[in-house]
Amino acid sequence: xxxxxxxxxxxxxxxxxxxxxxxxxxxxxxxxxxxxxxxxxxxxxxxxxxxxxxxxxxxxxxxxxxxxxxxxxxxxxxxxxxxxxxxxxxxxxxxxxxxxxxxxxxxxxxxxxx
Amino acid sequence: xxxxxxxxxxxxxxxxxxxxxxxxxxxxxxxxxxxxxxxxxxxxxxxxxxxxxxxxxxxxxxxxxxxxxxxxxxxxxxxxxxxxxxxxxxxxxxxxxxxxxxxxxxxxxxxxx
Numbered sequence: 001x002x003x004x005x006x007x008x009x010x011x012x013x014x015x016x017x018x019x020x021x022x023x024x025x026x027x028x029x030x031x032x033x034x035x036x037x038x039x040x041x042x043x044x045x046x047x048x049x050x051x052x053x054x055x056x057x058x059x060x061x062x063x064x065x066x067x068x069x070x071x072x073x074x075x076x077x078x079x080x081x082x083x084x085x086x087x088x089x090x091x092x093x094x095x096x097x098x099x100x101x102x103x104x105x106x107x108x109x110x111x112x113x114x
Numbered sequence: 115x116x117x118x119x120x121x122x123x124x125x126x127x128x129x130x131x132x133x134x135x136x137x138x139x140x141x142x143x144x145x146x147x148x149x150x151x152x153x154x155x156x157x158x159x160x161x162x163x164x165x166x167x168x169x170x171x172x173x174x175x176x177x178x179x180x181x182x183x184x185x186x187x188x189x190x191x192x193x194x195x196x197x198x199x200x201x202x203x204x205x206x207x208x209x210x211x212x213x214x215x216x217x218x219x220x221x222x223x224x225x226x227x
Contacts, residue, residue: 042219045217102159107155
């Protein structure tokens with residue numbers, strides 16, 4: 001079984017709809033992240049959480065919200081989806097006790113907003 | 115503002131060529147530099163370089179950290195078509211507590227037969 005899973009893997013939605021992307025991990029890591037990836041722009045950090053009670057905005061948090069339901073679960077919501085949120089979304093985890101904070105990525109969710 | 119810049123943004127080579135990918139960074143306090151390979155799916159970890167481990171090698175891939183120049187290179191020798199991917203560089207700043215990785219935009223490498 002994969003250590004970091006994301007659901008759904010693909011999603012098509014319409015402008016104005018609320019959607020949630022979910023991430024679960026079995027690595028026992030305390031830190032979790034949400035990124036989006038767009039062609040030519042690399043990975044951009046949306047939100048990150050260093051433990052269940054800690055939520056931080058990343059580089060591009062506008063239009064997104066998150067919830068850390070448990071150490072193993074971190075969900076990303078688009079309250080009212082818009083077409084420029086069409087992207088590939090990755091969840092990642094890391095362990096603060098690991099040197100260098102190596103991040104491990106989920107398989108990604110491809111989102112299309114019409 | 116912490117920043118990571120990779121060059122070139124894209125590169126096309128023939129099988130058997132040797133390539134060098136570059137990563138330069140500006141961070142308040144450096145902790146580590148990481149290289150990832152991304153094929154058609156999620157990034158996978160390649161190397162981590164720190165002040166105490168400035169050179170890493172795995173098969174045909176090797177990486178060196180130059181703390182004086184605030185940069186790193188990733189070398190791939192005898193390239194194969196399977197090396198085609200986006201290579202991401204990221205830096206972990208040593209912030210006051212909790213600072214996430216800063217990623218560059220990546221170098222897209224295409225190896226043609």
